[in-house]
Amino acid sequence: MIEKDTYKTIVKASPEVLFKDKNSKFYGYAFPVTTEEEVKTHLEDLKKQHHQARHWCYAYQLGKSENEYNFRANDDGEPNNSAGMPIYGQIQSFEVTNVLIVVVRYFGGVKLGVSGLINAYRTGAQMALEASKIVTRTINVKYVITFDYKNMNTVMRIVKEKKLNVINQTLELRCELIISVRLKEATSIYEIFDHLYEIDIKTLND
Incomplete structure (x- = not known):
């Protein structure tokens, strides 16, 4: 269900x-x-x-x-x-x-x-x-994605492909994106980033 x-x-x-x-x-x-x-x-x-x-x-x-x-x-x-x-x-x-x-x-x-x-x-x-x-x-889940600048293209490609809602971003040597995802898509989006090398994702509790 x-x-x-x-x-x-x-x-x-x-x-x-x-x-x-x-x-x-x-x-x-x-x-x-x-x-x-x-x-x-x-x-x-x-x-x-x-x-x-x-x-x-x-x-x-x-x-x-x-x-x-x-x-x-x-x-x-x-x-x-x-x-x-x-x-x-x-x-x-x-x-x-x-x-x-x-x-x-x-x-x-x-x-x-x-x-x-x-x-x-x-x-x-x-x-x-x-x-x-x-x-x-909609009920949304917020995630923080952190990664090195060299992995920017990989992350941004997924953001674009999945039409993710970026609500905040810091793009420096160490980058950070905060994304908001609908609850029913949250697990699959989490798994995509979680399986990527050198990219961290965690749930952001308001």
Whole structure:
């Protein structure tokens, strides 16, 4: 089985969306995030912006592939699983990652019941994602290739033949190339360079 080497995410923060039910207002937001620190910052900003709101419920998912996903859903005082998980369900439904969705609630004086809350938070999250630009990105592996100047032609020939993406290069007596390769091609590219005499290749961890 070939490991999937693409993922879907959003490019920029969504515009604010609004869902109303029985006088309660639910403001939905989607943000691109890659760290828990960014999640915290967005939540703090929204709490300042909506300081009179009652609940700031959210869910996020970080990571580019299933084996590295890190997610959290938070009901923020609403009944158990009535807010965070319905929001997270929309992240799964749209198959996006590296994303934070927050739905801010202003209570309108009428209780919605658990099923009403689930519907409202799910709808707020859905509207925020529908208002976002979703893109597909590739999962890439970065390699550092080091070699003496005399082996430059050999390396550059492979770079050209394989249409490799060079993201940085230092071409002196001792040369260094940093290349970015799609995950599904990574092993075969690594083996090509690894079998060459006087040329070193190693994985670059960000």
